[in-house]
Amino acid sequence: MRGMDKLRAMQTFVAIVDQGSLSAAARALDSSLPAVVRTLAALETSLDVRLLNRTTRRIALTEEGRTYLDTCRQILSELQEAEARLAARHEAPSGTLVVTAPVLFGQLHVAPALYRFLRAYPAVKCRLLLNDRVVNLWEEGIDVGIRISPLDDSTLVAQSLGAIRRVVVASPACLAEQGEVTHPHDLAGKNCIRSHGGGFGQWRFWEGGREFVVPVDGNLEVSHGLTAIDACLGGMGYGCFLSYQVAAPMADGRLVRVLKDYEGPARPVNIVYPHARLLPSRTRVFVEWMKRELRDVSMR
Structure with missing residues (x-):
């Protein structure tokens, strides 16, 4: 079974399990029952294993079927995310972006860079929150933060902007x-x-x-x-x-x-954001923008 045929067969197999029957899967896939039956049979033949025990009224996963189902779900999910990432690259950033930064760093460096970003991407709106406490990005609904300290939160992604003394x-x-x-x-x-x-x-x-x-x-x-x-x-x-x-x-x-x-040891300056398998385009583009804008400012 060729690559694209294998992917379609995986989608069919997952649909059969999710819908609970071959006929329901055929309707969900906008296909015919004979086509679904042939696809499942071809998949089992290519794997040399039975994935489903089926009668006229019900289907049941075999042990091998349960294992293969998990693999299919993971592969199809990763494929969907990859396609979404590629599509997002062609979309103009839009929506609301919430950013936090220390007060003085925000006034001197983040705000001017942000103004230039908003002129370049007029469909984006931004809320800039300047304060000197370490905020919880998850709890306070913040997309991106600037941190002048080591990163203690493993739920955040950190990209270096430099260091200060x-x-x-x-x-x-x-x-x-x-x-x-x-x-x-x-x-x-x-x-x-x-x-x-x-x-x-x-x-x-x-x-x-x-x-x-x-x-x-x-x-x-x-x-x-x-x-x-x-x-x-x-x-x-x-x-x-x-x-x-x-x-x-x-x-x-x-x-x-x-x-x-x-002088004491250098202190890292990071741009941080919550872990996410698929960042909104506005967040991804903003992070790259700030990395370019603030790359040299901290060590001058």
């Missing part, structure tokens, strides 16, 4: 006024801008493979990262931020990175 920076004016530092302990007596994201009065460093904490102080304490960055740009003092938060001012020289040899 916590960095200490200062403006050229601050360095000229307060003097440069070569070791974290040199921060004692320096004006340090303390912020929620930076650890307030304790900044963490690494030396010789071990972490240590340095207490810092200054005349400004803020609860929001962007305000702390603005203060740092204005020459108020040293600041401690995640590298993506100050990537642009470091690149153009408005902020100078110091104490690089004492």
